[in-house]
Amino acid sequence: MIQSYRPETLKEALQIRNQIDCTVFAGGTDLYIRKRQWQGAERRFDNDLLFIHQLSELRKIEVSDEEIILGACVTQSEIEGDAYLPEFLRMPYRLMGNPAIRNTATVGGNIVNAAQVADSLPVLFALDSQVVLQSIHGERKMPTMDFVIGKYKTGIQTNEILTHVMIPKKNWTDFYYRKIGSRKQNILSKLSVIVLLEKKNDDLTNLAISIGCVNEKPIRDHEIEQGFLESGAINQLIDQLYDKMEGQNDKRSSKAYREITSLKLIKDYLEKNS
Amino acid sequence: MKIPFQLNGEPVVAETTYSMRLLDVVRNEFGLTGTKEGCSEGECGACLVFLDNKLVNSCMVPMSHVVGKKVETIEGFAKSERYQVIEQAFQNHGAVQCGFCIPGMIMAVENLLRTQTVFTEEIIKESMSGNICRCTGYQLIYDAIKTVIQEVVE
């Protein structure tokens, strides 16, 4: 029999996490599916469980002039419904799953689970967000795009809990987000694309591009973006992004479809807007 | 272990575990079988209930999330006046066929009424996007929802 822990404070949770090899359970909307088992029976967890959904320390959204801080257990619908958050952040969350799922699924869960289809990762990569990881020994930060290593793989240590995501504020003036699935709503993505632009007097001064679901983790490359800012050469940008693609055919879509379509979407948007 | 919560307005205690699904508990411990298991992965909406007034898929909610909270199932909601309006609209429009998805649909309609103030076609459809029906092609359900909105809101 596995043990379940439901601490009341983050401090307590970190102590448990330090002592016991356990699976951290936030919203559970991915975990419950992966550990599915006969109806009416327990899920087939092989580790002890540490529930963190109830921790008030992890449920806050803070917005300041410098940054946005999202608690790990903030639900997707809380982001969707928070009028203080920018639309380019809210939209990807709003298009995930369905209303009931978004009431349960969390910001942190979607990151640590690190599914290839995780729709929050492209926007969090594009925004240069950082994850905050805490253990009883202290706190460390790292860029989300480095934290996520690959499909279902992250750099989390066995004694750590992802507690927050920090998003630095920048002066994005335009954005484009498109998610493609095999039906219009309530579907896992075949691919998603986010482009953020900063323009001053019609001059493009900054941009960020991220592509989800094509590779095991979203594509984001600062060098390619910098090159484009200097050259303005769209075709070169597209070619360079294409070189980063290393996906596979799977049951949801084909490698060719994902690559061709995501690049066409970016190209089409930039041609019209940069 | 014992997990206390409120079920359809009554304080109850479930003899279960933190990792058990709310769906299994309302169905098996409390015999409330109006909440159905369709897909068991949060896609179909047959298992929708309100948890502290938020619509959730009870197949994806562990009992740990339920401790001390209010759970409302179709059996509880069916006692309300607004339920009567929804029931009548679904009946009049012929929105029901096999019926397996319908209690969940009803909960989603109530959630739409509770959470939205404007009821465009887009908002209605997005609100109902987590409810799959394999029989009706949705049109008569949509028509029933429009009638409900007219009666309740306008």
Add this chain to the structure above:
Amino acid sequence: MNIHDKINRVDGISKINGSAKYIEDIHLDEVFHARTLRSGIAKGRVKSIDYPVDYEDIIVVDSHDIHKNEVLMITTDMPVFTPSEVTYVGEPLSLILGKDKHRVIEFMNQIKIVYEEDEGIFAMDACTKAEDIFSEYVYEKGNIHELEYDEIFEKVYETGYQEQLYMEKQGMIASYDDHILTIQGSMQCPYYIKNALIHATGLPDHRIRVIQTTTGGAFGGKEEYPSLLACQLAAAAMKVRQTVSLIFDRREDILTTTKRHPSRTTIKSYLKDDKILGMDILYEIDGGSYRGLTDVVLQRGLLTLTGCYKIDHVQVKGKAYRTNNIFSGAFRGFGAPQSMFALEQHMNQLAKKFKEDPISYRRKYFVQQGDLSATSGVFHEKILLNQMADALIRLSEYDDLLAKKEKNMGIGVSFVPHGGGFTGDGEAAHIKAQVKLKKDTLNRVHLLVSTVEMGQGAKTVLSKIVASTLEIPIEQIVYDDPDTFKVPDSGPTVASRTTMVVGGLLYKAALELKPLMNNPAEIVITKNYVHPEEIVWNQKSLKGNAYLAYSWSAVVAVVYVDPITWEIDCQKLYGIYDVGVPVDEKTLLGQVHGGVAQGLGYGMMEKMESEQGILQHNSFSSYAVPVMADMPKMEVDWIFNPYREGPYGAKAAGELTLVGVAPAIAAAVEDATGFDLCRLPIMPEDLVKEAEK
């Protein structure tokens, strides 16, 4: 009441408030939960199964526990539990019973199975030996072999699996008390199950009782498959002499129950002076590893050809293959969605080739009353295809649609027939339906039929027919879920036969009961099926009237195809239906919309592929069916064309509504893109491939 009255569903309220009890809602205090042990390989033999010891609370039920290890469907080739020979992934080896589900899981996790694996067959093309072919049929009309033609127009059309995805999973409960075996569950055909149980258990007729419980959708998926589960559970209940429950999990249900047959149809049209002289058609389907209903599915696919068109010279061949894929079976449409997609897309492509409007082009070939069908049977009924085409043009404002068609938009049409009831002489030779009406002493009228309510509205429609005929309030009708101890065998709830055939018999029974309604005694009226004389069929040569009567649909679909992402948006769908006379318009409307949703899924969303016999799309998240936002704006209407034998003129409706949808969408996507599209479902991935060519 009157047949024209607008009524609400008789089973609506309990389904809305959640009080309706489906099989998994039935509370049982003492019950064994059963879980199926399944093969992990597609082909080979089980050398040994090592079950863990020291589990006194766990019971294994396998092929040793059944009187005759055969599931009677049409033939008996499928075992209840395979003793050794494995033919598909997921084939049942045994049932594991326990009162504590966690103990069952623990037990099953320790089972060790040793196989001797063989190379499986997973593609129709790999079926080269005689034993790889379940059945072959051929029929001809005219003489295809001596035509003087200018050219042959040949195309190959393919369709994939489709999953019924009824919302309620398969489930059954069995008990064996006082020497009576009782099976309750989600099903379409109580008497199919009963007959399978007589065969497998060796129990006499009067000791087997089958009761349908509220059924949460079926669409063919609960036609033959539940017979297998019932036989397994019978073995279990008779072994433990206690109640045993078997409720599938969703992924188990998707992975191991029947699917729509994948198909390939090759059509060669012989053309002269732009006219179709003849068609040579080969229709092939993948039946999986057991015969099941494959022969009959193959027949309906073949016999529905050549659709709405009179072609003078025809050769139609059909082949069903045995593979080691999941076993295919009944699904709304039953072979016709596949062959009608092929035929309709072929007609579209011919119209395109001759630069003609697809409706005008079809009109030249529309069959008429008195014509010979492809199986050389006379169409006795009035056929209103031209009037339907006119009505469709009006309803869709077709000319306006064409004139205002923008870039990346496409318009497609389809015209399909669907035969009501069993193929050929099936109703008379095999089904021999019987219905009873019982008026009790309280003047309530009981419908005693084995027809089940599975969502389609049988209870509402059949009750309405009887109440209207007797001119009594519908509240006076009692129509309980069928129990074979109480109702006669009025046949299975399949083949769009419920209103037309069972309803027709009930109508006749009600006419006979009507003058006796003032008699205070209990009265029972029995009616047996009588085959109309003019319907003549030769099953050996496949010649004659393949169906009792045909229903017809005419559909226009309007799509927009995103030029960047190739996503298909079906924006509008117009349909005109000839189902004789609708008995209840609200029910029919629900059937039409539901058929459109499943047809839309079949046409452009519901992709299900198998690799080495394992289905890759095995959940609600990977197998996408339409949600509300995916549905087009639907405008539908019907024309009245009363059928003499049908109650109040009604013909078949349920399946027809699905069949024509995917062909119309496929034609519309062709129109929008200019590509030749010969495979369903049409996915953006395929369109990208076409575009890159």
